Amino acid sequence: MKYPYPIIGLEIHVELKTKSKMFCQCSADYFGKAPNSQVCPVCLGLPGALPVPNKTAVEWTIRIAQALGCTVPERSKFDRKHYFYPDLPKGYQISQYDEPIGINGRVAISDGIERKEFRIRRVHIEEDTGKLIHKGGETLIDFNRSSVPLVEIVTEADFHNSGDVKRFLEELQVIIRTLDVANADMEKGDMRLEPNISVLYLEKGQKWDGKTFPKYKVEVKNINSFRFAKMAIDYELERQTKLLENGETPVQETRGFNEKTNATVSQRTKEDAHDYRYFPEPDIPVMVFGKSYLERIRQSLPELPTPRAERLVAELGLRFQDAFLITRVKSTADLYEMLVAKMGKDKSQKIANHIVNRKVDVTAPVEEVVSAMEALFAEKNADPALLEKAVADVCAANGKVVTDYKNGKQQALMFLVGQVMRQMRGQADAADVTAALRKYLD
Amino acid sequence: MNLAAATLAELRTLLDTKKISSSELVDFFRARIEKHNPKLNVYLTVCDPESAAGTGPLAGIPLAIKDNFCTKGIRTTASAKLLDSFISPYDATVISRLKEAGALVQGKTNMDAWAHGSSTETSDYGPTLNPWDTTRVPGGSSGGSAAATAAALAPAAIGSETAGSIRGPASWCGVIGVKPTYGRVSRYGVIAMGSSLDCPGPFSRTIEDSALLLQIIAGKDPFDATSAEEAVPDYTAEMKKKRTFTIGIADEYLEGVQEDVRKNFDQTKKELEKMGHTFKKISLIPPKYSISVYTILQRAEVSSNLSRYDGIRYGEKRTAFTAEAKRRIMLGTYTLSHGYYDAYYKKAQQVRTLLIEDFRRVFRDVDLIMAPSGPVTALKLGEFEKYPFFGEIMDVLYEPGAIAGLPAISIPTGLDSNSLPIGMQFMANYFSEGALLDIGYQYEQETGFHGISKQLIDRYA
Known part of the structure; x- marks a missing residue:
């Protein structure tokens, strides 16, 4: 007898709230701004323009990495990740490939009874893309978001149910907000989740060895809230389990979550998987962080x-x-x-x-x-004598209500509590007043 | 006085003493351009600069600018039809520095499309012809800037080099070309070819003019993260230091060199010895290995740098790329593809490190390295197209230094039996541009470059 065991890893993108963009001096605050009003040769990828990394963004990424328990190597570099898409003006995204800012982290979540740890594989910094706007049969491009600093956090496949994913995301959001480096608002797209989901069948009583993975995995995009994250994962687990029970292997693909149907739909299959042709970004020298610099950042963490x-x-x-x-x-x-x-x-x-x-x-x-x-x-410490007097006064002045109460009308008591509170000018606890009234009337 | 042959310093005096106005100067060169450009095809765009009333060292002096430098409000094509209608909304740092010094943009010069070539023949706007012999190419990729300087269609020019694109055409056109240390001059606003190699630099007919131009364009740029922090020395003072140099010569750099060039090399060596410099045999990694390293690194970077021309912006489709760019994109894409990166790009970077160490070792023993600027003199039109990697082979003597990021200068040292200019290059340690200007200036003081540039200007009245 076998049982299905979900295996889930997460890729999370968080937009930093730095003043300027990742590689130029344009404002990174693009929300609600007129299209293409926060742009320059660099973030438009114009011929000849060169990127200059934003030191604050790099430092904040180090902060995030350290807060997530990562090792921050003294050396890190940028790489170019190539793919063609209209919102990517250079034809490549400046990202980090084999020398990310942070590696091998760990985040714990706890409910006071059970403490769970999830491993962080890597934390790196990259640039966001522009935004496509589909309007009346036309597609327009807004580059205001182009080159806004984006931190990518990748976890190990340490999640086995959607509830843990949701709690982890909430914890991550709280950590990042505590660091005061990002809004991390999923609804606004400041924080984006792409879970990788697959299901493994284990023998009854068998525990997962942590090494065996199914032959496929499904990445889900377009998740805009914690609630949708849970829904998308639950939908996907059910879909995959059904296929597996029928003896089919789910297709390795990228699927999008549809908020209206609460379902995921296929977007891209393995056949058109990208070869990103990563290579070291020649326009930006390798970053070397001194030990004391990294230590100083660590000391400053809240x-x-x-x-x-x-x-x-x-x-x-x-x-x-x-x-x-x-x-x-x-x-x-x-x-x-x-x-x-x-x-x-x-x-x-x-x-x-x-x-x-x-x-x-x-x-x-x-x-x-x-x-x-x-x-x-x-x-x-309200004066008991004052309270007693107020109770007596209110009851004397509201004889009819007192009668109602005595005839079993419970709401009448609430009215009297309100009156006493009023006479006490808020300087009394509602529970104390209720107790005092009951004592007086009963 | 022949205004065409005037140096920047002489023009400065003429302007300052009001013997001539800036607009007269611009008109003078425009008239020369109108006369000679139809034949030579040096300029792609001729500008109508507003004469500046500045007080900078170049105030009111027009310059020829290679068309891969972004110039605000001026069409900037890199000689590629794909950018036919691209009017840059911003100035390259080199351009803004020149403008701050008061310089005017006389026009934008022809080049190999995207700087892909060593002859200026791959230009989508037709080749520039060598003013010494119009059946020949001027070299490339900065062929237009070199030819403009040689034929005095501008007092001086700005070009860029990835591996040989300044030294090569300087040599074939009989002018001075300075390829600075990588990072000495900002690349911001220069349409990228090989990003880890590209270096802007000046063309001139005198060392002093090169020193002046370098002075203006060199230095740290907040817009180029790879630009160097090193302080910029006073190049005119450096030029006049009259140091006695130990000059290295490597047999590896004399293999397969044309006889006339070889003879000129020996002659130049004698001239320099007479001036008190000593020569020392050195051994370097044979330059042929640099061809593979250079080709892999440069193609990879090209394939990446050209991906922004995706057919969505700039008004042209990707089909507007011509043959050489397509070849380079294909090869670069291949070498960066999954599973090939380690075998090609990574390995090439490792060899690059070896080349750097090799030069560092040699510069512990010598101050300069002298070698011919290219194994041959200017070739006939069409020679390059016969062989796909001919450019790389022609540039074999430039590539090792370019890969290492070393500074170099090419100076005219004589004419071959066809009356074509021969150039010698000197390479120096990192940021030793001053030493290169010094040796050039000493040679110029002693020989007057054998009157080479005057001879040509006289032919272009």
Whole structure:
């Protein structure tokens, strides 16, 4: 008896949010700009134009590579990857082939119970292409996006279900946002996923050896959200499993995900696979990073979200789920730790609760958040005498409602809670007020 | 004074003393172009430059520019019909530096299409003819710029070399050509041929003019990542240093050299010895190995560099590529194809490293290397087309230095029995352009280049 075992590897592209493009000084912020308004001889690939690498983009790629646990060799170079496509003005893309910026990384995801690690094969920097716009039977080309820095992250085939892929992508997005190098918004195309999916049949009770791969794999493109990523993978696994059960081998091909039908459709088969004719980019000297430069970048890395969550659990005894949620956005985590430092470690879980339950607006100016948080704690110490008086006053003034409540109308209590809260000018906890009212009325 | 034969320095004086105006100068050369260009086919585009009122060293002086340099608002074709209607929206760095120095673009000169050739015959606009003998080619690929300088259809010119494209035509047209160290002069805006080899450089009739032009165009360019950081010396001062050189000569560079050229080589050696320089035998990796290395590297880079002409932009289809470009694209594509890269491109790069080490070793013993600029003098039209790799073989004495990225100069040293110019080249260590100008200047002071350039200008009244 055999069982199907999904084998999935990921290729993820992330557009960096540098000011200028990868190889020229044009603005990299092309979103919503008039077509071909952010262009120059370099990103148009005009005769004679030469690329000059963007140092910030290279440095940010190093940051990403280091954050993903990669080794960053001291030497790295650019290569030309050739293919013809109308959105590629030079006929080649400047990318990296055999000496990428980062290699052999590792990213862990955790739900507080189970910790999973996924290996990163490589992280490299390249340039984005232009964009084709199909309009009324015509195809137009917008080169605003041409040469915007693009980081490619390739994982090993360490994924075996779509849920892990989704969680990994979410983790990756959070890491990259913590590094503050990209928006990593899948809907806007800042982050793009191309999973390679295949299915292997294993004997019952047999574990995958990590080395045996099916004879084919299917790459899926055009995935514009985490949800679609999961859907596309699930669709593909089902499609491939059905074929395999009928004794057929799925075709090695590239398929596109259709958001309307939630299905994948064949785009390109192996026969027209490219020979990219990679060779070292002669226009850009080999990059040699000094040890101290790489170390300096490493030192400057912020604490990453999941390690930070784990630290908060260990140091403050926080519930993992709360620590996880708080660390998803760096500024929230920073704010949280600041509040804990200010208000005391003994309040750490309660501060976390208030943040997680959105009792305070974490996007408000820091002073406002601090006073809101202090108010939340202050009300715990609300004068019981004042509360008692407010309860008595409200009940006296709303005799009919009190009668309703006593006749079993639960909503009536909510009204009274509101009234008491009002009299307390917000300086009371709703739960405390409810308890006080019940005590008074029952 | 014969304005045609005037040097840049002389023109400077004439302009500064208001003996002539810039527009008169431009008109003077335009008249010469109108007279001689129909026959010689030196210029593809003749410009109508607005005379600049600048104060730079070249203020108001027109120059001939090889047509692979992007010139803002001026048609730039690289002699390829595929770019027939391409008007560059930007200036190459060399051009913007010349303009900052006050220079004007007199016109754009003919070349082998895409710089693919050593004769200017592969131009899609017909060959340039050698002004010394119009049944012969001027050499290439910068044939138009060399011929313009020789026949005084411009006071001086700018060309580019991948392997021999400056030295070759300089030699065959009897002028001076400087091929700088790779990276000394920015490639930004030069339509790429072999990106790891291309070097812009000047053509002139005096060493001083070459020194002046090099001074202006050399130096680090933020738009060219491969341009060198090394400080640019004062080339005019370098030129006048009167150093006594130890000059290396390698038997490997004299194999198969035409008898007249060989005789001239010995004669030049004697002249230089008389001037106090010493010669030393050296041994270099035979230049024939450079043919394979050069061909593989250059074709690979060509196939890549030409992929941008994909039929979508520039208004021409890919069928507008002519035979030589197609041959190079095919060969380059093949050598870069999956499974062949290691055997060809990678191996060629390894041999390139050996060649570099070989030159480094030799330059520990000698200051300069002297060799003929090409094994023969100007060939008849049509000779090149008979053999597909003839250009490479003709360029065999240029390729080793080009592959290594070394600087070199070609100077006129005599005429052969057909009254055709012979050139000698000197190669120097990296960034030693100053030494090359020095030896050239010493030779010029001593011999006046045997009056070669004057002889020709007199024929083109």
